[in-house]
Amino acid sequence: MPKLPNCDRCQFYSHDYQIVCAVHPGGPASDTCLDFRPDPQLEGKQFVDFLGIGEVYENPYSSDPNQEQWEVEGASYYNGELILQPKERWSREQQLELIDWHPMFTGKCPQCGYEFDRDWSARVHWDCSECGWMDDTV
Numbered sequence: 001m002p003k004l005p006n007c008d009r010c011q012f013y014s015h016d017y018q019i020v021c022a023v024h025p026g027g028p029a030s031d032t033c034l035d036f037r038p039d040p041q042l043e044g045k046q047f048v049d050f051l052g053i054g055e056v057y058e059n060p061y062s063s064d065p066n067q068e069q070w071e072v073e074g075a076s077y078y079n080g081e082l083i084l085q086p087k088e089r090w091s092r093e094q095q096l097e098l099i100d101w102h103p104m105f106t107g108k109c110p111q112c113g114y115e116f117d118r119d120w121s122a123r124v125h126w127d128c129s130e131c132g133w134m135d136d137t138v
Contacts, residue, residue: 003027011037102126102135109133 003020004027007013012021012035020027023035075084090098101110103126108115112131116123126135 004031004033006033006036009039009042010035011039013039103128 007020007027008015010021010033012023014021014025019025021035024033028035075082077083099105103109103116104120107118109128109131111133112128114128114130116126127133
């Protein structure tokens, strides 16, 4: 059963899109909830649906009702400061492919199969002493 209109005003409401509340994770079984307890911190605040079509409301997650809760794609806010995420050097597919062949993960030279010693704590370069293969990924 989906959540009720009063669920977001309840003390047990989880503020999670997958779980409605701690008592009824999937929502109450009827059109009323016997476990509803009004949250005193939300008293007097106005809410609208997630579309907010032309209506003004107070954001329950901000002390400033005029502050929009949004983030720039590729960035996020930390302690009020916008932090840009660094550009990825490789795509996700390239990163997964690297795990399959790079000596750091396999312990072997991708060209000749030479096994590197297992003390990798101080290793920076993965150049092969047998065939001369050089690691150009760093």
